[in-house]
Amino acid sequence: MNWKPVLSTMKPYAPGRSITEVKRTYGLQDVNKLASNENPYGSSPAVAEYLRSKADQFEMYPDVYTAGLRTKLAEFHQIDPTEILFSNGSDEMVTILSRALLQSGTNTVMADVTFPQYAHNAKIEGAEMRVVPILENGDHDLEGFLRAADEDTAIIWVCNPNNPTGNLLSSKAVKDFLDRAPKTALVVLDEAYFEFVTNPNQEDSLKWIHDYDNLIVMRTFSKAYGLASFRLGYAVTNKDHVAALNKVRNPFNNNSLALAVAEVALEDQQFLQNCVSKNDMERKRYVEYAKKNTLAIYPSETNFVLIEVPVDADEACEVLLQHGFIVRSGNLLGTPGFVRITIGTEQQNTDLFKAFDVLLTLK
Template sequence: MYWKPILATMKPYTPGRSIAEVKRTYGLQDVNKLASNENPYGSSPAVTDYLQSKADQFEIYPDAFTAGLRTKLAEYHQVDPYEILFGNGSDEMVTMISRALLQPGTNTVMASVTFPQYAHNAKIEGAEIREVPMLENGDHDLEGFLKVADDQTAIIWICNPNNPTGNLLTSKNIKDFLDRAPKTALVVLDEAYFEYVTKPEQEDAINWIHDYDNLIVLRTFSKAYGLASFRLGYGVTNKENMAELNKVRNPFNNNTLALAVAEVALEDQQFLQDCVTKNHEQRKRFAAYAAKNSLSIYPSETNFVLMEVPMDADEACERLLQHGYIVRSGNLLGTPGYVRITVGTEQQNTGFFEAFDQLLTNK
């Protein structure tokens, strides 16, 4: 069979270990998954109420236009309904954008340590990948982006806040970059964790889509809204870009229940803000813990932190597993010597710090 040759050099995504698997392997009763940046407080109670009462016509295809959610989301963001594109999670948004713009002879620019699906999709499409090392503090080097971008640059990826470091670029820095970036390159501002940002001066970049014709902003219902299992992400850009991207979108790419529960979740902004407030308070505990133990930690504006470990990251993950805590090794993320930890509930984090204390005393 005629597989693309590049596939021989690639590996599929490696998911983290499940709670059930860790319980079986280590004989544990209580296991906390802090590896995938899920919302530890779940989703809005209104979503549960809806699912318990809903009996849809499951033989009918979903609404391909996503009219209900599209209308409510357009009102929420104050944009035209035709300026929103939905995907099966942000992952599919990345795939659609890559498929529409990347091909042999083009290049794409991204940070050296960022969401891996940008590079993964570029390889499949045969585009050149230009990775720019992140700055010492973990920020994207936007000046470096400008130096390597040229008239063959099709996509520039900015993950803000960045995964896996959690770093947030200021609105001013991003606007300055957009003013100077090649107008022929689509700038993808991936804001999967935007709802967790607590800096009041940070602007909503969706308001910029009419100022910059080459900008698309990505958001998701998987993180702060707690709907990861429903796989629903979206992008906001001008109608011209949307028309092209819709050509590569699979028909009926969002299922009926996902669209329905997202409408319910969007309406419960109080639940969302409660989650953000709790996350902010618990995130500060990680910064304090790192400072107390002289551990390096990146300045996060997300629901996860990237923190130094006193040994090889894989070994640290293994030892934390034995205590019932699943975290993500920095060896998989391009940040050896660190682990990425989802900010859990107060109880989960207290237990995690106790488990981490064992790493510090038994190196």
């Protein structure tokens, strides 16, 4: 087969261990998956009620235009419905943007420690990757981004808050960057964790799309809304960009159930805010735990933390697995010496701290 040569240099996505696998391997009854940044509180109860009572017509293709959700989302964000593009999770949105803009002869700018699908898709499309190291505090080096970009830069990826560090760039910093970034480069502001941000000074970047013609903002229903299994992401940008990107987007890329339950979830903002409030309280507990035990921890505005471990990150993950906790090794994320932990419920975090105490005895 005439595969693209670059595929021989790549590896497929490596998923974390499943709860079933860990239970079987370690003989455990109770296992907590805190590795994939899922919402530990689930999704709105209204979603389950909808699925029990109203889901039907499975023989029909979904609405290509996504009229129902598009209208509600536009009203919610106070934007025009033509400024929204839907995708099968944020992963597909990255693929759509890469297919539309990246090719041999172009380059793309990103941080060295960030969402790995940016680099993955750039390699497949044959674009040059210009990778800028994050700053010591975990922030994107936006000045470094500007130095790396030129007239051949097609996409600049800004993950905010950043995965896996959790760092949040201020609205002022992002807008200053947009003012200076090449106008021929599409700046992708990936805000998968936007709903978890509690900084009162942070602005809603969707309001900027009319000020910056080269801006697109990505959001998702997977994280705070707790709908990861339905795979539904979206992006907001000017309608001309949406029209162009729709030429790349596969028809029927969102299934009918995903579109329907997203409408239901969007209406239950009380549930979402309760999740955000609980997450904020528990996030502070991680900061306190790190301070108490003299552990470095990145300043997260997400539903996960990147925290220092006293041994190799893979070894730390193994110890935590033995105690029933699945977390993500920093060795896989470009942050050796750290593990990424999804912020769980109060009880999950209390139990995780007890397991982490065992790690501390290995210093």
